[in-house]
Every structure is written in C-alpha cells, then in structure tokens.
Amino acid sequence: MSLYDNVLIKIREMRESLTPVERMVGDYILENTEEIPHLSIKELAQASKTSDASVLRFCKTLGYSGYRNFIVSISAALGSRDDEMKVQYTDIRPGDELSTIIANISLNNRKSIDDTLSVIDREEIAKAVDILRECKRIAFFGVGASGLICMDGEQKFSRINKICHAYRDGHSQLTAATLLEEDDVAIFISNSGATIEILDALEIAKKNKATCIAITKYHKSALAERADIVLSISTPELTIRSGAMGSRIAMLTVIDILFAGVASAEYDSVKKYLTMTHNIVTKKLKY
Incomplete structure (x- = not known):
C-alpha cells in the first residue's frame, strides 16, 4: 500500500459513481469507520444490509484484490485520521477576517494536494x-478553468522544446483532435470527466490512435473509462462560491509532476533548453 493511500478518501470520491448496493456498503463504512477493521466480510455484509458478494465487489471497485487488503487499508487510514480531522476544507464565508481567509485557502490547497496523492x-x-518522452507532439484539451491548466502545461513543456499546444474551445478542440496521429499524445483535463466538448474531442483522438491521458476527479466517468491513462485528483468543490479552486491546484500539481518527470529523465538533453529559456527571459527583465 502506498504511503499516501487513503481508502476513506477513495470511498468519498467514488460514492456518486457506485452502484446503489455498493453505495450502501460505502455509506456504512464512512458512518462506522472505527468498527470496520473488527468485522468479517459476512458481518459487514449483514450490517450494511447487502451480501458477501456485494462487499467483495465493492472492494474490487476500489482497486483492492480482496477483503483482507481492504481492511488493511482501512486500518492505515484510521491511523492517520486524527491528523486528517484537523485539516478540513473550508468554503468562502461572508465576513471572514483576511487572516482567516489566508489560513483557510492555504489549508484547502495543501489538502487538495494531499488528497490527490x-x-x-x-x-x-x-x-x-x-509516453510523453517518446511522443511527437502534445495537445492539451480543457474548457473553462481546466483550459487554464492546459495553458500551464503548454508553457512548461514548451520550455523543454516539446511541440505542444493548448486548445480551450470546442471548435479548435475538434480541429486539433482530427489532426492527431498515432505518435501524438492528447491530454484531456476535466474535473467532472463529463464535459461534452472534451468527450467529443477524445472520441476523435482515439479514432486517430493518439494516446489519450485524462486528468480528472477520482470517480467513474466517461472520460476516465475511455482514456488510455488516467491520472486522478481528489478535492471536493464545496459550493459555487469556491469555484474550481481545489481542482485547479490539484491539476496544476499533476502537470508539474509530469513535466518534472520528463525533464528529469531527459535532463542531459533538455538542460540546454531550460538554460536558454531562463536566460532569454532574465535578459529581457534587465531592460
């Protein structure tokens, strides 16, 4: 199990995309977490008013090979629960002092990254x-706030001389997807995983045999199911007041990880580009 693996976060994120029976199991676990490590699969099935088979399917839906591995993850999550409870997402509230806003936003952003890990x-x-190391070019697809993440990706990968472009509106996305080829990579960014423009472009990209990478919320979605590679984030958007703050910081972190991974693996060949781009900007700032 990963150091950062937290099954309780997985259940929270997956809840809305679970089957009704799986949701019954998940809800019981979230409401009675402390007692779960002491229950057999049969006892959990009885307590959640489901069946042994349903509990096992629930475990496998969350990515565990069996009930035992699932229980180990529950125990590990409980071990860090006290610390988790100290750091909760806080929405924008009327009349907050600026010092409170500074603290809350900082905590929210840190927790978005931790939950994504x-x-x-x-x-x-x-x-x-x-795949990104070997591809001919990279196309980023995102609408609205996700489009801003695309721009960040384009800026970063351009610095190491990767041919890439960000497409942020439906028409340009369809055009770009149509021109993709087998050696290209398409990165689709959508918190919901259900953005129509993104799914339309994805369908075309797959027909052209481009490798499709999804950056999306950890749950079952059309985007996650159809992409070749899925990079999941975890961060609840509390209300319309907080907008896409949490998902934005989590997605930017994933872009940073991909960029650093490629740059590190190819450092001997890309360091000259990093130096050149840094120097030209620095030189411009002197005038």
Missing part, C-alpha cells in the same frame, strides 16, 4: 511520463 496511481504516472 491518496488516489493518484503511480504506475499510471510512470506510463504517462514514458
């Missing part, structure tokens, strides 16, 4: 880095 698949990251 609990669900992201390290093997998928490794696959993504390998």
Whole structure:
C-alpha cells in the first residue's frame, strides 16, 4: 500500500459513481469507520444490509484484490485520521477576517494536494511520463478553468522544446483532435470527466490512435473509462462560491509532476533548453 493511500478518501470520491448496493456498503463504512477493521466480510455484509458478494465487489471497485487488503487499508487510514480531522476544507464565508481567509485557502490547497496523492496511481504516472518522452507532439484539451491548466502545461513543456499546444474551445478542440496521429499524445483535463466538448474531442483522438491521458476527479466517468491513462485528483468543490479552486491546484500539481518527470529523465538533453529559456527571459527583465 502506498504511503499516501487513503481508502476513506477513495470511498468519498467514488460514492456518486457506485452502484446503489455498493453505495450502501460505502455509506456504512464512512458512518462506522472505527468498527470496520473488527468485522468479517459476512458481518459487514449483514450490517450494511447487502451480501458477501456485494462487499467483495465493492472492494474490487476500489482497486483492492480482496477483503483482507481492504481492511488493511482501512486500518492505515484510521491511523492517520486524527491528523486528517484537523485539516478540513473550508468554503468562502461572508465576513471572514483576511487572516482567516489566508489560513483557510492555504489549508484547502495543501489538502487538495494531499488528497490527490491518496488516489493518484503511480504506475499510471510512470506510463504517462514514458509516453510523453517518446511522443511527437502534445495537445492539451480543457474548457473553462481546466483550459487554464492546459495553458500551464503548454508553457512548461514548451520550455523543454516539446511541440505542444493548448486548445480551450470546442471548435479548435475538434480541429486539433482530427489532426492527431498515432505518435501524438492528447491530454484531456476535466474535473467532472463529463464535459461534452472534451468527450467529443477524445472520441476523435482515439479514432486517430493518439494516446489519450485524462486528468480528472477520482470517480467513474466517461472520460476516465475511455482514456488510455488516467491520472486522478481528489478535492471536493464545496459550493459555487469556491469555484474550481481545489481542482485547479490539484491539476496544476499533476502537470508539474509530469513535466518534472520528463525533464528529469531527459535532463542531459533538455538542460540546454531550460538554460536558454531562463536566460532569454532574465535578459529581457534587465531592460
């Protein structure tokens, strides 16, 4: 089990995409977490008003090979629960002092990163880095706030001389996806995983045999199911007041990880580009 693995966060994030029976198991676990490590699979099935088979399916849906591995993860999550309870997401509230806002936003951003580390698949990251190293070009697809993440990705990978571009509106995304080829990588960014423009472009990219990477919330979604590689984030958007703050910082972190992974693996060949781009900007700032 990963140092950062937290099954309780996984259950929280996956809840809405679980089957009704799986949700019954998940809800019981979240409401009675302390007692779960002491229950057999049959006892948990009885307590959640489901069946042994349903509990086992629930465990496998969350990525565990069996009930024993699941219980080990529950115990580990409980071990760090006291610290977790001290750091809760806080929404924008009327009349907060500026010092409170500074503290809350900082805590929210840190917890977004920590929760993302609990669900992201390290093997998928490794696959993504390998593909990005070998690809001919990179196309970023995102709408609205996700489009801003695309721009960040374009800026970073351009610095190491990767051919890449960010596409942020539906028409340009369709055009770009149509021109993708087998040696290209398309990175689709969507918190919900259900953005229509993104799914339309994804369908075209897959037909053209481009490798499709998804950066999306950890749950079952059309984007996650259809992408070749899925990099999951975890961060609840509390209300319309806080907008896409949490998902933005989590997605930017994933982009940073991918960029650093590629740059580190190819450092001998890309350090000259990093130096050149740094020097030209620094020189410009002197005038």
